[in-house]
Amino acid sequence: METLNYRFEHGTRRLQSSPQVVGVVGSGNLEVLIEPAALNGACTIAITTAAVGFGPIWQAVMRDFHGRWLLADTRISINDMGATPAVVSLRLDQAVQTMLGDAS
Amino acid sequence: MDWKTLANTLFPQGHAIVERDDFLSGDAQVDGQTIAIIGTTGHTPIGVEIALAQAQAILHTVRTAPGRPILMLIDTQGQRLRHRDEMLGINSYMAHLGKCVDLARRHGHTIIGLVYDQALSGGFITSGLMADACYALPDATIRVMGLPAMARITKVPEERLTELAQSNPVFAPGPENYWRMGGVQAIWHDDLPTQLQAALARPFTGDRRSALGLERGGRRLAQPVIEAVAAGTPWQRHDD
Amino acid sequence: MTAHTISYQESTARERLQRLFDAGSFEEFLPPSERVVSPHLGQLNAPVAFDDGVAVGRARLHGVQVYTAAQEGGFMGGAVGEVHGAKLVGLLRRAVLDRVAAVVLLVESGGVRLHEANAGLIAVSEVMRALLDARAAGVPVVVLVGGANGAFGGMGIVARCANVVIMSEEGRLAMSGPEVIETASGVEEFDSRDRALVWRTTGGKHRYLLGDCQQIVADDMTAFRAAAHAAVTELSTASAALTLDALTAEQQLLEQRLARFGAMSEPVDIWTALDVPDAANLPMLGADEFIAVAATHRLGV
Numbered sequence: 001m002e003t004l005n006y007r008f009e010h011g012t013r014r015l016q017s018s019p020q021v022v023g024v025v026g027s028g029n030l031e032v033l034i035e036p037a038a039l040n041g042a043c044t045i046a047i048t049t050a051a052v053g054f055g056p057i058w059q060a061v062m063r064d065f066h067g068r069w070l071l072a073d074t075r076i077s078i079n080d081m082g083a084t085p086a087v088v089s090l091r092l093d094q095a096v097q098t099m100l101g102d103a104s
Numbered sequence: 105m106d107w108k109t110l111a112n113t114l115f116p117q118g119h120a121i122v123e124r125d126d127f128l129s130g131d132a133q134v135d136g137q138t139i140a141i142i143g144t145t146g147h148t149p150i151g152v153e154i155a156l157a158q159a160q161a162i163l164h165t166v167r168t169a170p171g172r173p174i175l176m177l178i179d180t181q182g183q184r185l186r187h188r189d190e191m192l193g194i195n196s197y198m199a200h201l202g203k204c205v206d207l208a209r210r211h212g213h214t215i216i217g218l219v220y221d222q223a224l225s226g227g228f229i230t231s232g233l234m235a236d237a238c239y240a241l242p243d244a245t246i247r248v249m250g251l252p253a254m255a256r257i258t259k260v261p262e263e264r265l266t267e268l269a270q271s272n273p274v275f276a277p278g279p280e281n282y283w284r285m286g287g288v289q290a291i292w293h294d295d296l297p298t299q300l301q302a303a304l305a306r307p308f309t310g311d312r313r314s315a316l317g318l319e320r321g322g323r324r325l326a327q328p329v330i331e332a333v334a335a336g337t338p339w340q341r342h343d344d
Numbered sequence: 345m346t347a348h349t350i351s352y353q354e355s356t357a358r359e360r361l362q363r364l365f366d367a368g369s370f371e372e373f374l375p376p377s378e379r380v381v382s383p384h385l386g387q388l389n390a391p392v393a394f395d396d397g398v399a400v401g402r403a404r405l406h407g408v409q410v411y412t413a414a415q416e417g418g419f420m421g422g423a424v425g426e427v428h429g430a431k432l433v434g435l436l437r438r439a440v441l442d443r444v445a446a447v448v449l450l451v452e453s454g455g456v457r458l459h460e461a462n463a464g465l466i467a468v469s470e471v472m473r474a475l476l477d478a479r480a481a482g483v484p485v486v487v488l489v490g491g492a493n494g495a496f497g498g499m500g501i502v503a504r505c506a507n508v509v510i511m512s513e514e515g516r517l518a519m520s521g522p523e524v525i526e527t528a529s530g531v532e533e534f535d536s537r538d539r540a541l542v543w544r545t546t547g548g549k550h551r552y553l554l555g556d557c558q559q560i561v562a563d564d565m566t567a568f569r570a571a572a573h574a575a576v577t578e579l580s581t582a583s584a585a586l587t588l589d590a591l592t593a594e595q596q597l598l599e600q601r602l603a604r605f606g607a608m609s610e611p612v613d614i615w616t617a618l619d620v621p622d623a624a625n626l627p628m629l630g631a632d633e634f635i636a637v638a639a640t641h642r643l644g645v
Contacts, residue, residue: 191605287466311473326470333373
């Protein structure tokens, strides 16, 4: 197992919803837990993955994700079991959309 | 341990237990009272017939001997692995046995289990583990599954599981680990008749196995999680 | 099937909770944001899930408050580990404290989580005890079985401790999986790749005919919702507890089952013995047709 941590600054969109989770920790899949957090404006992403050695790919996917949404004061936690970059991006977007659709 | 040797040791005041197709039934004298004996021997697999036989014996006791304590003697290699038993619904026969144990308890019967040789998984989940309390002899083997089969199903290498089974409470077979996890109330080291009398006299206060597992250090999360969900209290981290 | 059918089998546990109960009514106890994960999976290099594979909480079913749990078959086959089992036990105990109308369990599980071995076995046993305690306290338990992983092992036993079992044809309810049996006893004993045989042996239709499930529905969220609601409504007017009479009747059912069918090896022979017309064709019938055919022939308590 490998853990990776990312922190992005200069985001502008804060999410108001209670924590949400999307996805399932099964083969080729992942779960994404997303929640508002007081992080001085940052968006942090913590990944635990069964697929070891893909740091650069995760970095690229996370950077693209941040570029899409520019989240601020958001904590994202991921349990991954070998999902492809496309599936990772999909789940991340689903997670944000769930937060936006469920503004409670 | 051979069941006859066990019976002679456990019941110095006498017993009348018969064995048929690895199914044990009868009664015994303990401290001047009669107790019902229901069990298995020969490391038998638990199939539909023997699950049903045990359940029949329990309901018979409930109907004909109000308040009589029941001792379940356990020696099994686990559930029988046959297509025909699955077709007939072995899970239903197992559940029925478990429900009979539960009903006997609610009808005022003290009902305890003793693993005297082997106990695997499905073979004792609805007998010993449904009893008021489950006990074990020191040399008993208690486990979920043999390591080769476990390795095949989990895809964890057998060498790794073997290594873990040496010392890790989650994997090590044996009464000490089940004791630590709260699954076994006590291990009977010597003077079995006295241990039995004490076990029969112990009042039943509900399923406290998770609390025991926490007290004894073998299962540190079960009890806090149960409490958090049951009471709706905020979770406090329980770092190991 | 209409264009608006949503498959129960293909839904995740959380999707089932959203779709089975009144819209937006599910409130989770000990949610994933609390990160109560398995303490044992790490040592086997296995990934954890923030909810340890089961979501528990309360929800409304046509306005009636029930407590509920849904096992995620996609995570470790829905198998029960220390935390997972403890969440179920906590839910069942809370149901008694809060005197809720019913507990609805969406079961999808291989049983004991082998990665947690001893802890998993004791956990499943505690779930069994807690379920029967709930019934004894007057809280009925309804079990739904319709996921791809079925209800196996200790959870196949737990299911049959409930008041009512509702299955789809796609659901399976059994003890040992066909692969385990084939590995132990050979392919002649049980060919695990013969899917038709697997479903004849352990699938919803066979269980319905034998009397091991009380309702069978199409693989559709709306059908499961209606059946769960009907079961909860019916159970509200009955006693939930086990009785000696009921167990005696069940024992007779199981004795007769063994006597009549114990020498058979093919489920179709059982259905034929039940006088079901054109028994071999039963697997091809849709849910409504099957229920109509089965009505006068099925066994059950």
